[in-house]
Structures are given as structure tokens and as C-alpha cells.
Amino acid sequence: MAGGLVLCGALALCGALALCGALAAEPAPPFRKVDIALDCSYVGEAARGSSSQHPATLVLRDISIRNDGNLGDEAEYKAPQENPDFSSPIVFEASAPSISVPHTESLLHADCGGEEVSCEISPYSFRKAGGRPCRPSWFMATLQLSSGISIALVLRGPHCISQKEEKEHNATLHPKLGIPMSKEGTVLTTVEFQSSSRNTSLRVRLGSSVTLDCHFALAPSSWFFSLEWRRQHRGSGRSLFQYQVGSTSVEAQPKVHVDVVELLTSGDASLSLEEVSVGDEGTYICLLSTSLHQAQHIIQLQVAEPPRVHVIPAVVTFERGVTTTLTCNVAGYYPLDVSVSWTQKTPKGEVEISLSNTRFSSHRQSRDGTYSISSYLSISSATVQAPATYSCHVSHMALAEPISVSARLKAPEQTGSEGLVGTFIATVIFIVVLFIVLGRRAAKPNSEQLLKASE
Template identity: 80%
Template sequence: MGNRKAEVVSIPHAESLLHADCEGEEVNCEISPYSSRRAPGEGPCRTSWFIATLRLSSGISIVLVLRGPHCSIQEKEHDATLHPKLRIPMSKEGTLLTTVEFQSSSRNTSLHMHLGGSVTFDCRFALAPSSSLSSLEWRRQHQGSGRSLFRYQVGSTDPAAQPNVHVDVKELLGSGDASLHLQGVSVGDEGTYICLLSTPLHQAQHIIQLHVAAPPRVRVIPEVVSLERDVTTTLTCNIAGYYPLDVSVSWTQKTPEDDTEIPLSNARFSSHRQSRDGTYSITSYLSISSATARAPATYSCHVSHVALAEPISVSSHLKPPKQMGSEGLVGGFIATAIFIVVLFIVLRRRAAKPKSEQLLRASE
């Protein structure tokens, strides 16, 4: 539809848009006619409106409501240079001059947060002097259901808000900051957040995805185990407190003779368990047989998860069977000698007891 020039309301993040190519970012721009509530008093040649959406790969999103020129009856009657489809007046160069009546922006289209943290959903706006804000609403949608988190009607006394969410109404009315603050992020807070701004004539919205993640806690039991003959030892790897569900668990073995860790495929797994806070846990079992195992060796449980910057590895150390050394022999000899001496004393006392009883009877 040709070039457009925006006036009246400044476009936010202009520097990021200007230097997007230098930063290696992608810019997506969409412009389409906008159907607004018809302004009172407009005749058959009504004002043309457009909505433009700019998105940067970095996450910045900008929505512009553009107002085109108001054609006159004379232009309509004389069939001035009109766009063939939109039927709006254009210059001889084929350009259309528009003004920005309403703009809103957000720095985020997707956020990733750990459980228990605090997050701010950025949403800001600016209006032309001829327009004013009517209402702000924040909604959350997830898996087919939605609910209102915050709603404020300009002129009302108090906004309607859910627990743990907050919008600064003074900043909203003063600087156009409609950002939503959420404290104590839980698994149940994951979803799509929508910032819906309304004026008497227009509406604009921003959509922000919140992804919640919790890293797993990993523990191997026992940490140290001795290899015994004709005994099968089971190592347990407990993985708990992670979200979302997908987790990868594997075992490896490494002896002093091995250059690298050797993957093991004989591990067993429990089913996934979900706790009250929405996080998951799973247990992996590895059986070590004295007939096939070599000691000393290190058995490691490796866990990968989206909430981890790198996999977690926790190990159990397998020691060789206990051998009796010289110190052990000496200790065993001493213990045996003590036992023999004690046994001799006890038996001697028992043997002497009947003789003493006979002497006592004779004296009577």
C-alpha cells in the first residue's frame, strides 16, 4: 500500500528497530485495515484506520493504530486518486500519510522462570492528545481455559486483581506503564498472558508466553559400596523436584583401566510421580553383580533437563572386597588371645566352685 509516515505519537524502541540489521535481528512487519467503532458525526467518507504490528526476534513487540487522511465529499465526487481496494485518497507518488493515534509495546514475547521467582510482564502504551485510556485487563489462558487476573476501568476506585499480581495504577495513568508483576511463580502460573488496552475507539493487545521450569535434585544411594562375592548390589538414583516432565537419565561405568565412561543399558526406572506443587520425580535402579563387576569402579547417574544449563552427574564408588593385611592379622591374633584368656578364667572359676562348697560342708 505504499509508504507511511507516523506522527503525533512516537514509536518506542526506535533505536532497536533502526539497528536491527546491525544486531543480526529479524524484523517482522504486518499492516492491515483496522475496523474501529465509527466516530460520531462521520459521513459516508469516513476516516481510514490501520493497525501495524512490528516484532523483533529479540522479543520486542510494537502495535500501532494508524489514522489515515479523512477524505472529503469533493474528493469522493471527483474520484480523486484513491487506492484501488481501500478506496482512500493517496498522493501522486502512491504514498499515504498516517498519524499514530495509539501505540503499545512490550519487551517480551516469551519468558522463562524458575519456581518461586518473581516476573514482570512488560506492557506500555501512549495515546494521541485526542484519545484517552478506557480500561486495562490482564488475562491468562492455558490448555483451553482462561481467567482474568487484573482489570481496571478508568474512573473506578479499585481494580479487580487476583492474589500475587499487581499493576501500579499510578504508573498506568501517569507514564503509561501497564506492566503486570507476578510474585511466587508456581507451576499453575504457566500459560499465555494477554495485556488488553482499550480506548473509546480502539483496542490493542500483547501476548506473552510464560514457561515455568524447575531443575531436578539428584542423589545416588549408596555413595560408597564394597564389592562382595556372590552378592548383587543395587544403586538407586533419585531424581526429584523437576518441571516440565521431560527428563533424561543414563548410567555409566568407569574403572582405572578405562579411558572414557562406558554407557550402561541395564537400568530400571519407576514411573513418574507428581507432587502437590506440580513438580515431578522418578527413580532409576542399577544392579551390580559381583560376577561381572570390576572394582574399583565409579558408577555415575547422569541427568539432563531443560532447566539445567548442563547435565548433573552424581556418582557411587565401588570398592574391591576387604582383604586382611598384616595389621588385620595382628589385630585378629590379639582378639583371639584375649578371648582364650577370658574363657580360661571363667572355666577355672566354675571348676573351683564345687571344691569350696565341699570344704564349707565339712567345717559344719
């Protein structure tokens, strides 16, 4: 995580009008020098070739940051102690006088944005001084942000010194690293080479174009030597692009491109990949080499194509005693994992009812590598009341939300002999009712005449 040198949103909640007015009266400079402190782990060598971890802090000194008004008053790092012991965290102070450190604003505001930063520092090379093995004076700092940014910094530490030089210069060696440290108990380093990528993982659709980001910068003491892009997938590797300074040719596979002019002038080593197919999925490695250093960035490229969903037939009219099968065709998706389910809803029902009486076909793969599957739902007029709606729901990683496609079940229609029988019965009932009514009306006058005769 980023150190607490900056007050998150200190001026974002500017409620005091006097303060806001003062800031408006005296505009802040567009850039400001700050220190960025990051909690890290130092991974070194232990006995018998094993590795050991030790708490560490990486301090990026005097980083120029755009002053957006959210920077706190405290922007300078102060070492916690002057005489560290063997158990104290190793503090690496890194200045970058000749090259710029990338994505520093993201590192600075990581705490405010709720972003996680992982930092690991390890020995990069070993030298000898005075005939004895010397502890490493070069280090590699690897930073990973949860947003996908990766940064690699090659740090040049203090020169190794012999025992004689140690006594002559009254140097104080770091108790853990055995190299000269500052009066504040820190290890002073400079950034000699940096490389970065904005994306550690990318997800693209079939047929699209994508750029795999990779940039670098190096100090004047070294020069760029070569660039190679490799792809690894399912245990096999393949070189996609190779370029070496001084070479008259570029080795590149079809569909890939690196702008060599931008590579040499601005340090843009990004790889462009056109018309992405399923076969392009895998792990891409940007391998940068200079006269002194080497660094790499790994980018996971995943192909994700959403499914197309159709339900047939879309409208169903039942005949009594007939079972109808609805088919939900799911096609053109990648990768393989897909979820298909059915529900039923009637006009009187408040919620959809999940159905389990379904069948599935086997997965089918087309030439472009995508998959398809069919799901079947059998419905019978003996057990189902119409009208009703049957929906096929499909979930897939390439979908922001599931797809739902419905079929409508219409109420049974009276046709053929059933319709004639119904009409005949209705006619008979009408005639009987008519005779009864007419009989009652005829009987009423007769009863009145008999009543008068009796009087």
C-alpha cells in the first residue's frame, strides 16, 4: 500500500470558504515535488540457496506530480530511525535524476482510490570487491497495482567497497545488506532503467484489434539493445516479434506489429494484434534488453465472445393431448463454460417458476473455435395451463448480464369436430331453453281464463 504522505481528499471537502478563497487568490503551481513511500518485501537469498523475505520500504524521492489541489502538506519522507538493526525494515531511497518513473500519480493516490499496491524488491546482480564476495549493489523493484498496472525499476545501489575502504572512509554498512548506507540508515539508490505496462490482463472479442502496452526508459549510462515479444499457451511458446538494434530486418509473425520508430525514439514497445482469434489467446511476454539490464512484463490475453440465443418456436398453440418441445439454441460463444436454464410464468403468477424437465445436446465447436449447445423443454397440455410464457436464460462470462429469450404459449383453440360438437350442444341448449320460455308464456293466459270462468 502507498505510504501516508498525502492527505486523501484534503481539499476535496473544502467547506471553509475562507480557505477556498485563499487558494483561489494564490493559484497553486501546476506541478509539485513529493515523496512516495510504498510498503514492500525484500526477497533475498538465504542459506543453501533458499529465499528469505524481509520487510522493506521503497521511497521514490522528488517525484514531480500534477498539483490537482488534493496534495497534503506533508510530502517529504523522513526515515524512522538512524541506526537500523538486523530486524528493522530495509528502507530504499530511489531518486530518478535522468529518467521519469511511470504511473506515479496512480501510486500516489492508490490509498485514496482504494487500490492495492504490491511491491517486491530483490537483488539484481552481484559483484566482488577486494577478492571477497560482495552483497548486491543492484536491485529490481517490481510494483503491481490492482488496476492492472505493472512497473519494473532497476535500482543502482552504493558501490561495493573493500574492508580497507570501509575503514578509510569510516563507512557504515547496512546490517542486512552489507553495503554502505546513509546517515539516516537508508540505502540510497538511483533508477537506471524502468519499464511498465498498463494491462496485466486483457479480455477481447473475436475479430477485434488490441494493443498490448509496454514502455521503457533508461539512463544515459546504458543503451537499448533488443525487444522480443513471446506468446505462451498450454505449455508451448512462440516468438511473435524480434528486433535488435543494428539489425536491418525485423522478425514478425502475421497480424502483429511494433512501431520500431516509436520504439527507438519514445520507448514505446507496445505490440498491436489485429483480427484476434481464439488461437491468439495466451500469455504474452514483453522482453526488453539493454546493455546492462533486462526486464519483462507479462500480459494475459483472454478471448471472450458472447453467445447468440434463439428459442423456437416463438409462439405455441396447444392441441389437447399433444406434447410440444421448445428448443433454445445457444451459439457462437467462447470460452466453453455457459449456463442455460428455463422458467415459466403465467398471467396469474407473480414470480417465474424454475423448470427442471430439460435436456441438453452435447457441445459443438465451429471452425472459428466458438461453441454452441441446444437445450430442450417439453411441455404438455395435460399438465400446463395456457396462456403462459417460457423463458430461456443464458449466462456467460462475456455477458454483462444474462440473456433471456421467451416463447409464448397461447390458449387452446377449438377447431374441427370439437368446434362442431360445441356448436351443436350450444344450439340444443338454446332450443330447449326457448321451448321452456314459450311454454310458460302459453300456459299463463290459459290459467287466467280458467280463473275467470270459476268466478
